[in-house]
Structure formats: C-alpha cells, structure tokens
Amino acid sequence: MRSFKRRQFLKTLSLTPLSLSLFLPAAKAMDCNVLHPLMPPQTQFQGQCPVCGMVRPMWARTWIRFKPLQGVEQVCSFHCLADWIIKTGRNPTDIMLAVYHNPGKMIPADKAFVVLGSAAAGTMSPVSKIVFDDKTKAAEFAEHCGGEIVDFPGALAAAKSSVLKENTMVKARQLKKGKIVEPSETDRCPVCNMFxxxxxxxxxxxxxxxxxxxxxxxxxxxxxxxxxxxxxxxxxxxxxxxxxxxxxxxxxxxxxxxxxxxxxxxxxxxxxxxxxxxxxxxxxxxxxxxxxxxxxxxxxxxxxxxxxxxxxxxxxxxxxx
Known part of the structure; x- marks a missing residue:
C-alpha cells in the first residue's frame, strides 16, 4: 500500500512545473539570472566608472580596464567604453574584460567570447554583453539563455551603434532615481549665491x-x-x-x-x-x-x-x- 501511494505521489509531482525545476541542474537554473548588480556590494572590488558614476563593487561582472586614455582607465560596461571612444575619438589599448560569471577574473579582450543579446542582465544597455573565457561555455550559455556569440570587436561595434540613443534613456533614468538632480527655483550657488x-x-x-x-x-x-x-x-x-x-x-x-x-x-x-x-x-x-x-x-x-x-x-x- 505504501509503495502504491509513493508511486502515485511521484506521478503527480512529475506533472507539476515545480517538479521540473527540482530535477534541473542548479547551474542551469541560475545561468541566466545570476546576481547582477552585486547586492550587497562586494568591497573586494574597487573603482568607479567616470562616464556614468557607477561603482565596481556592484557592477564588477561587466567591468572593463585599459591603458589610461585621457585620464580614464576603467569603465563599467561596453556601453561606457563605446561612449568614451566616441568622446575621445581614440581607441583604448590593453583592454581587459571581467568574466561575467567570475568577476574577479579579467582576461584580454582578444581572448574573450561575448554572448550578445541573451536573457541575462547587462549594464547600461538593454542588449546584454556577457563575457566568457571559454567558447564551449559561451555556446552552452547561448543555447540556454539566447543570444549570439561574437568576438570583442563585434560586441564593441554593437555598443557603438546604440550608445547615443541609449544615453537619452540613461539620463532620464538617472534623473528619475536622483543620480542627477535638477536645481529648484530656490537652490543657490554656494560660490556666488546666484540661482x-x-x-x-x-x-x-x-x-x-x-x-x-x-x-x-x-x-x-x-x-x-x-x-x-x-x-x-x-x-x-x-x-x-x-x-x-x-x-x-x-x-x-x-x-x-x-x-x-x-x-x-x-x-x-x-x-x-x-x-x-x-x-x-x-x-x-x-x-x-x-x-x-x-x-x-x-x-x-x-x-x-x-x-x-x-x-x-x-x-x-x-x-x-
């Protein structure tokens, strides 16, 4: 009798959506939804993006470093890298990219495999750019979470094509969240006292x-x-x-x-x-x-x-x- 009830329970369980998630590998279930931004902020990461102001302790998964160019040597994302290139009219050198699922590891840009446009959360752009150091892992991720695999130049070209349009949306979001504050009619300049x-x-x-x-x-x-x-x-x-x-x-x-x-x-x-x-x-x-x-x-x-x-x-x- 107990054996029959157990079989009936398992049969019922197998028909529910919850049961499917119980038997999926944990890594597969989390691939598309890893914690990004990092909360609470991870203080072992240091740095601030000078383009948008975001900090590495939260946005380490998409961080980018390079040889100093016009006083800038790090940004939070492909979006801000593309923005800085447009601003300066120059291409940074010695570019290093954070590996999305292992943000403490940074790899040379020419060794990266980037999944463009997956379901995973990106930074500063609705089109995520997820960096891998292994092509097989990138392919498995793209199969599970969508997107296409491109190299670094391909990912940067995509960022450049959308950055100016995205900047309008970014500024609207920064104003809404209070990262930028419009002065009120009564705010005064602390230096000259004007409005x-x-x-x-x-x-x-x-x-x-x-x-x-x-x-x-x-x-x-x-x-x-x-x-x-x-x-x-x-x-x-x-x-x-x-x-x-x-x-x-x-x-x-x-x-x-x-x-x-x-x-x-x-x-x-x-x-x-x-x-x-x-x-x-x-x-x-x-x-x-x-x-x-x-x-x-x-x-x-x-x-x-x-x-x-x-x-x-x-x-x-x-x-x-």
Missing part, C-alpha cells in the same frame, strides 16, 4: 555619497569650489558624482569625462569667463576653432585657468554640510 535654475546651459552640480547635491550656476563657480572648498563649506566634501551640461545638446554629462573649452574671449557664461563643457573632444575643438580658447579634458581645468588673473573672492556665506 542655477536660471542658467540652463551653465548649471552644474556635485553630488556626495550621502545624496546631498551642491548646485552651481557655472563651471567657473564649480571649479572655484573644487579649488578651495574651505571658503564655501565648513566641512570639505568628496565629490561622488559631477555633472555638467553639454553646450551643444543641453544634456547632462559627466563632468569627469566632458571636454572643456577654456580661454575663449568671444563667448561668456553666467559668471563671465567659463570652461564650456562638451560631450566630445571633436565638439570642443570645433567650438574653440570658431570662438577661441583651448579644448582640454577635466584634468586640465582649474579656476585659475578659466579666469585670467583669478583671485579668490571674500567669503560671503557658507553652506554647512
């Missing part, structure tokens, strides 16, 4: 890890603040995210990967002399050719370079952090 919301192409901001945002009316004030914080706040802050507005498109872009035109004597901003931000070196160079000045990266900007014979103003008021 940043009144200067749509001058406004810029610093966000610290706590989420507090400092709004500035202009890049002149942004770099003045960065140069000598003690004049403007009681406690110095460490910028986590820096955002400026691309002069051509009016779209927010990372201050760390923007290109700036300094020294123009034909065009002025809210505070007079400015470091005019652009999304790419080509756009910055074209502006400089027409309006004078020099196109430089973030590391080449300081308030002393923006304003001839700069002198720090007297402290009028302070923001308490």
């Amino acid at each position: 940043p919301a009144r200067y749509p192409y001058g406004k810029c901001q610093i966000q610290i890890k706590s989420g507090k945002t400092f709004h500035f009316c202009s890049t002149q004030c942004l770099f003045a603040f960065m140069g000598k914080q003690s004049l403007y706040v009681d406690t110095p802050v460490e910028p986590f995210l820096i955002w400026v507005v691309d002069r051509n498109s009016g779209m927010w872009t990372s201050g760390r990967t923007a290109f700036y035109v300094i020294g123009s004597s034909k065009v002025f901003g809210p505070m007079g002399y400015e470091a005019f931000p652009f999304n790419s070196i080509a756009e910055a160079s074209a502006f400089a050719a027409e309006n004078g000045g020099t196109a430089v990266g973030y590391g080449g900007v300081s308030v002393e370079k923006i304003v001839p014979e700069w002198r720090y103003p007297l402290k009028v008021f302070k923001t308490t952090e």
